[in-house]
Amino acid sequence: MYIAEDWKDYEVIDTGNGEKLERWGDVILRRPDPQIIWPIASEDADWRNVHGHYHRSSSGGGQWDMKKQLPERWTIGYRNLKFHIKPTNFKHTGLFPEQAANWGWMMDKISNAGRPISVLNLFAYTGGATVAAASAGAQVVHVDAAKGMVQWAKENAQLSGLADRPIRFITDDVFKFVQREQRRGNKYDAIIMDPPSYGRGPNGETWKLESSLFPFLESCMEILSAQPLFLLINSYTTGISPSVLRNMLTMTMEKRYGGTISAGEIGLPITRSGLNLPCGILGRWES
Template sequence: MHVANNWQDYEIIDAGGGEKLERWGEIILRRPDPQIIWPIQHESQQWRNVHGHYHRSSSGGGQWEMKKQIPERWTISYEQLKFYIRPTSFKHTGLFPEQAANWSWMMDKIKRAGRPIQVLNLFAYTGGATVAAASAGASVVHVDAAKGMVQWAKENAALSGLADRPVRYITDDVFKFVQREQRRGNRYDAIIMDPPSYGRGPGGEMWKLETSLYPFVESCLSILSDNPLFFLINSYTTGISPTVIHNILSMTVKKRYGGSISAGEIGLPITNSGLNLPCGILGRWEE
C-alpha cells in the first residue's frame, strides 16, 4: 500500500462502525466510509466532540449535522502546498488526503526530469495534482467538466502562491478535449487521470469505468510526447483490482514506450489503532 503518512494538518484519529474520525487542521469531522467494516474499539469522547457529523440517508445521499460553528471554508497545508477545505453536500470536503502519496511521487519525478514537463490532469477536480505538479515546475493543463471544481482549483493554486505558473484551467468534457488535442497535435509528457465509476458526457454519452477505461487510455497514447515521463491512473471504483490497472497500462503505455509499472492500494494511517485505511487503487507507468 502507498500510504500518505507525511501529513501534519490532516489525520484520521480513529475509524470504526462504518465511520472515520478526522482532523482537518483544527476542525474535527465524522464521516462515513464503506471500507470500515470493523466496530469502534473505544468510542471515546473524541467521537462525540466533533464539529460536524455527516449522516447517510437510508434513501441515498445524506446531510451534515453541524455541532459547532465552523468557517465556511478553511485552509490546510501539505508541505508547501495549501488547499481550501469545505464540507459539501456529498460528504466530501474538496480534497482526498491519501492522494498526497501521488503528489510526492509526481513532484519528485518532475523535479528529477531535468527538462520542461507538460502535464495533463484529467478529471482534475479541485486540483490537488495540478497544484503539486505546478509547484514542482511543470506546465499543467487542468481539465474537469464541473465549473465549480475548476474555480476551486484556481483558488487552491493561488493559495499555494502558484497563480502566475503556466497552468491552463479548462471546463470541458475530458473525452472531447482529448479528441480535440489529437486533432491539434498537442502532446504531453505526463498524464494524470482519476476517472469516475459512472458518468455522462454533455451529449448524454455514457461512461462506465469497466467498459470505457481501456479505450480511453488507448486514445490518450496519441497525445503523449515521444519521451513521456509518467502516466498515473487513480480509481475509487469498488471491485476493481490494482492488477486490472496494471494490465491496462501494460497493454497500452508500456507496450509502446517500455518503462516500468507499479500498482497497488493507496491509503492513510489511523492514529489510534496504528492500522491503515485503504482508500482506493492506483497504477503508475514511468519511463
C-alpha cells in the same frame, strides 16, 4: 499499499462502525466510509465532540449535522501546498488526502526530470495534483467538467503561491477535450486521470469504467510526447483490482514505451490503531 503518511494538517484519528474520525487542521469531522466494516474500539468523547457529523440517509445521500460553529471554509497545508477545505452536500470536503502519496511521487519525477515537463490532469477536481505538479516546475493543463471545481482549483493554486505559474484551467468535457487535442496535435509528457465509475458524455454517451477506461487510455496515448515521463490512473471504483490497472498499462504504455509499472492500494494511517485505511487504487507507468 501506498501510504500518505507525511501529513501534519490532516489525520485519521480513529475508525469503526462504518465511520472515520478525522482532523482537518483544527476541525474534527466524522464521516462515513464503506471500507470500515470493523467496530469502534472505544466511542469516547473525541468521537462525540466533533465539529460536524455526516449522516447517510437510508434513501440515499445524506446531510451534515454541525455540532459547532465552522467557518464557511478553511485552509490546510501539505508541504508547500495549501488547499481550501469546505464540507459539501455529498460528504466530501474538496480534498482526498490519501492522494498526497501521488503528489510526492510526481513532484519528485518532475523536479528530477532535467527538462521542461508538460502535464495534463484529467477529471482534475479541485486540483491537488495540479498544484503539486506546478509547484515542482511543470506546465499544467487542468481539465474538469464542473465549473465550480475548476474555480476551487484556481483558488488552491493562488493559495499555494502558484498564480504566476503556467497553469491552464479548462472547464470542459474530458473526452471531447482529449479528442480535440489529438486533432490539434498537442502533446504532453505526463497524464494524470481520476475517472469516475459512471458518467454521461456530452451527447448522452454512457461512461462505465469497466468498459470505457481501456479505450479512453488508448486515446490518451495519442497525445503523449515521444518521451513521456509518467502516466497515473487513480480509481475509487469498487471491485476493481490494482492488477487490472497494471494489466491495462502493460498492454498500452509498456508495450509502446517500455518503462516501469507499479500498482496497488492507496491509503492513510490510522493514529489510534496503527492500521492503514484503504482508500482506493492506483496504477503508475514511468519511464
